[in-house]
Amino acid sequence: MTPAGLQLDENGRLRHFLTIEGLSQALLTRILDTAESFVGVGERAVKKVPLLRGKTIVNLFFEASTRTRTTFELAAKRLSADLLTINVGSSATSKGESLLDTLRNLEAMNCDMFVVRHATSGATHFMARHVAPHVSVVNAGDGRHSHPTQAMLDMFTIRRFKGDFPRLRVAIVGDILHSRVARSQIHALTTLGVPEVRVVAPKTLLPAEVEGLGVHVHHDLAAGLRDVDVVIMLRLQHERMQSGLLPSEHEYFHCYGLTRERLRVASPDVIVMHPGPLNRGVEIDSEVADGTQSVILRQVTYGIAVRMAVMSMTLGSHASEGGGA
């Protein structure tokens, strides 16, 4: 079964949330609309709704994360779910416990949802295949494959600031090769009808046959940014220099770093996004990151509402069909 097929139930509702690929525009729009209804919750004095009261959610992080983990935690709490966060790190593997055993043990504690981050592409797909029928899996990032809630919060941010997807030009700049965020963003943008999605990177940071994902490839930053409405900068990991993909951070900033000067070729009301954490002076200049065109902190705020939407829609599909089971 394809990853896309695995995540929908027989009525086409979300059973797991693993990847954007294969989901319909209608479903993505419904996630955004649902998130819209949750934005107000975080602004109230009592920041809670009782939608997932009595449900148990486990945050299972095999890889370090601060932003994603905490926003998932807040989202779960604001939905009134019981929450457990486990930072598995690499310790479980060194103890010799297999991923499936970890899963089975937690399942035995009668959890309803796993929010999973794992270093291997396809790990959440694997877990979704093997969990008990009443358990949902939400992907919080698997290897280089997919990070669908990040992509949806980015779409939410774009819709809030730019409105209509079919009128936009979007550029994603940086390490596309290693980025699960970029892959999910590309699927989300093309599904929502953005007519021109560009990727801008040196050839060493682009996956093979990337055009097959429906993007235009640019190696020159100025050409890639010309007339775009949205710029998404990606984080550059230090490991890329060690593995011989780039000579230095200095040269990367020289060629691909986003500065106010370089942003001038973009549309005058361009917005600048970044999934975080930032490498100031490597992929983005502080002047831009903190400037008026930056919506980076709004992305974080909206992340909570979007994750509330995904969690409630995913668990909701069981609640309505499973009854008291």
Add this chain to the structure above:
Amino acid sequence: MRFTVRGGRVIDPGNGVDRVTDLHLADGRVAAIGPAPEGFEADRVLEAAGRVVCPGLVDLRAYLREPGQEHKGTIASESRAAVAGGITTLCCPPDTDPVVDTPAVAELIHQRSAAAGMARVEVLGAMTKRLEGRRLAEMAALGEAGCVGISNAVRPVESTEVMRHAMEYAATFGLTVFLHAEDPWMGRDRHAHEGAVASRLGIAGIPETAETIALSRDLLLVEQTGVLAHFCHLSTARGVALVAEAQARGLPVTADVAAHHLHLTEIDTADFNPNCHLTPPLRAQRDLEGLRRGVADGVVNAIASDHQPHDADAKLNPFSDTEPGASGLETLLPLTLRLVDDGVLDLRTALAALTCHPAGILGIRAGTLMPEAPADICIYDPDVWWTLEAERMVSRGHNSPFLGWELKGRVTHTLCGGRIVFERDDA
């Protein structure tokens, strides 16, 4: 025991035989095709009307997992699976644990396979000590211990100089080298073909050039050293073209392809199916077509199972964290016959790629129905359809990418050295 196999379609591709007739076996050897020899009286008659009778299949590469990984399979369990698939000779690579870099390990494998009494097991000796790619293994001693060739299995010989000397030394003793063409720097820690599917799935890809660069290096060294060389499991169309060019220049080079590479592509990995995690990886459609053409043209001489049985746990992980390889002994024949149905090969070429050609590459007397040849026989029903089901597989490894496939052509009897080593109950 004397057998008459009566009324089957006897196909001996190496000798140009293809007719409905009888085959007579006596004292573990082929006695005659056609009329029985003077005074021949069969102890048992095997009725083969409607069936194909051909030499027992010769499989150039099958991991039996013994010694070292008996939880995945043993010489006894896997050679039993082999004969259920019509295979009477198989050749195992040297990366056992311990590796086959001393005659003792080769002898152990020969003894265990003789004790199992199923298929014949040939052994490749290590090219370098512990397969580390640094110092030469004692190839002469391994040859004397009965190893049919020399190989570093799927481990790299990074140093071009070590590879050159290994080839020179093997050539000194007339040993064939069996080579796995994969550039170590572009193949290490990577798990799928570098292309559209791996890019989509976010799996680090092995480029086509990982194969063609290693192949080019090794072909030039073959030319320099004059060693007999066989390239294992080609996976790319351009790799086939390089071998074809070398053969055209007169180099003593042969090649095989794994049966699964003739039927599956990168698309089959699109759902992270761990049974499609293979070495070399499943590649693009154009590669599949190039490989098929290579077999049809005779550039790729043999089709192998590349049998790699695994315990269930080895495949119970996310794709890249699983161990590569597929259990292939029981699907080798039907997957090859499928190429005949698909119009890729004629039946004689298909069976040659499973019998006389691999036997020739190994330099052994097998894969033929010549009088006095060992009575290694495969009898199969070419018209029966069956479904590959994990729980009905004979191999201890149920890790086949073809589970659930409808396959045509099924072995009914296998004889090895004139003994019935497999007989299908419901046949």
